[in-house]
Amino acid sequence: MTTAVAEVAAPEKPKSIVSGLDPRFKPRLYEHVGQANSWTLEYALKNGAYEGAKRALAGTPEAIQDEVKKAGLRGRGGAGFPTGVKWSFMPKEDGKPHYLVCNADESEPGTYKDRYLMESDPHQLLEGMLVGMHAIRANVGYIYIRGEYILGANRLNAAIAEARAAGILGENALGFGKSMEVYVHRGAGAYICGEETALMNSLEGLRANPRLKPPFPAQAGIFGMPSTVNNVVSIASAALIMRHGADWFSSMGTEKSKGNFLFHISGPVKRPGVYELPLGTTYREIIYTWGGGPTEPIKAFNPGGSSTPMLPFTDEILDMQADYENCASKGTFLGTGGIILIPQNCDIVNMMYNYVRFYGHESCGKCTPCREGIGTWMNRIFQKLVSGKGDPNDVKILEDLFGNIKGKSFCLLADSCIMPVQSAMKLFRDEFEYIAQHGKPMYTGYGNRWKDE
């Protein structure tokens, strides 16, 4: 019996980085956040800013798209659509002006990742704007920043002025002979402006009602011209990919969810804050190792902003790797990464009333199911329940309303309200029935939480 030559062991591929504790992991997006003078051009240039943009501008738009596709970057605004693919939808040689719009209208409850990036490292975002603008053949980019982020807007405007004076932006951006300009447009307090077509209307000086799609922004976006809207972190990540390479980015994460990601925690947790970690980090590591663990018993959490359906706070869920696919398999979304912990001793109906009030307030009023269904009907039923005047039938009416609102509106705002509330009712139906039946909540810890010192 003879055996052939011993099989040559395939060169072992290094294991993907899926923990912030992995010594190979280093924060990049937030590397400079919190450092003194990190927002100045001098600081940024010392730390390698615009090297990625130079590399990008030296190549073709297609080369950037391919590199970003190869890296596996997916949109960080919540939907997770591959950024490189989105860029490739833009027409070529159509003779029209193209626009890149950075969606910095961060208004999703529980989400605060873009804010510190813009305040502390505006040049990283500007570098990403140059990369993205070249990738979609745009000469003008707008950063639509929510009106309340005044420090962020001021820092961005100062960074633009510095970059223009240094020839990084302007008629001959970075010396590549191409005109590239970036402008900041401040919002004025409207959650709906985070929806890309509503954002475009707002930028055009109209009321921020969403537009019908098609036409998609890549065909007719702002000013009727081909446009692409990307989240702040997507754009900043593109700069990092051009600086450190697609392989660096795809060395982190799980099979289909690559790269570094900004998880952030709020609610009763020891260290609320933004934690840059690789995708595929477990929720246990995020909440306990980095967040320091809850400060009181927790019954559930929203994994990525208030719009994402709640997950129960169980060992199975905590040991789950946070990525797009695992969240989808549990009926929720990775979303923005903004984790909101839901305390055990707070009544779920009161907490969901807070969400319903939010979405009712933020409905743009265009579609009846959203405007009346959430703004009026659901609000009134929740008001009735939390004020102790509910009756058992209210729970059924709410369920009926879910079906008549979800999927019945122009944009996703209505669904974004129904999904978390429906998930809460599925997980804690007993609490809904209790308050409807007894006129008082099952848990009473909601109203008395303000600290004196």
Add this chain to the structure above:
Amino acid sequence: MSFFTNKQPLVADILSRYPANRKRSAVMPLLREVQNAEGYVSDAACAEIAAIIESTATEVKSVMSFYSTYSSSPTGKYHLQVCMTLSCALQGSDQMWDYLCETLDIGVGDVTPDGLFSVQKVECLGSCGTAPLMQVSDSGYYECLTKKRLNALLADFKARGDGSLPESDVKAPVFIQKNGDVVQQITADGMPVGGAL
């Protein structure tokens, strides 16, 4: 004299950010200028903005009424906007709101007799890690507000009396690198802070 008469360079700068045939895009920055200077946007100002962007005052008001940070009635020198959404509510924003209204003896739409304060409930300000908080006028955030810290702030505003503001003392709750190691900075009383070490 109308508001923008002697501010032509500013108007030109705002218009230069948008395509020449898309003056309407300037409506929000122009509204912002008036709101910040006067504390509200009057009908006369709407008409003036309409003339600049080549639209009508009705259209300008329609846009203005869509957003929560423009006001059609006067506000105080310190317009206090309290975030009421869940992450803040879980840190006591409802109680803070009640306390604020009681202490200042005003409600939504009122201005204190000395013209200093007005209050508004607002939705998520994107500062969920440093809740509860309020935004003052068109300026910065004041975060991690305990009753003690809120009282100190109100006393500070009253002492200033001119709409000027102290610097925020809360920095980003994020990783800080120290000697190559990544650590997060926490103050003794549990408030997250960042900034230079």
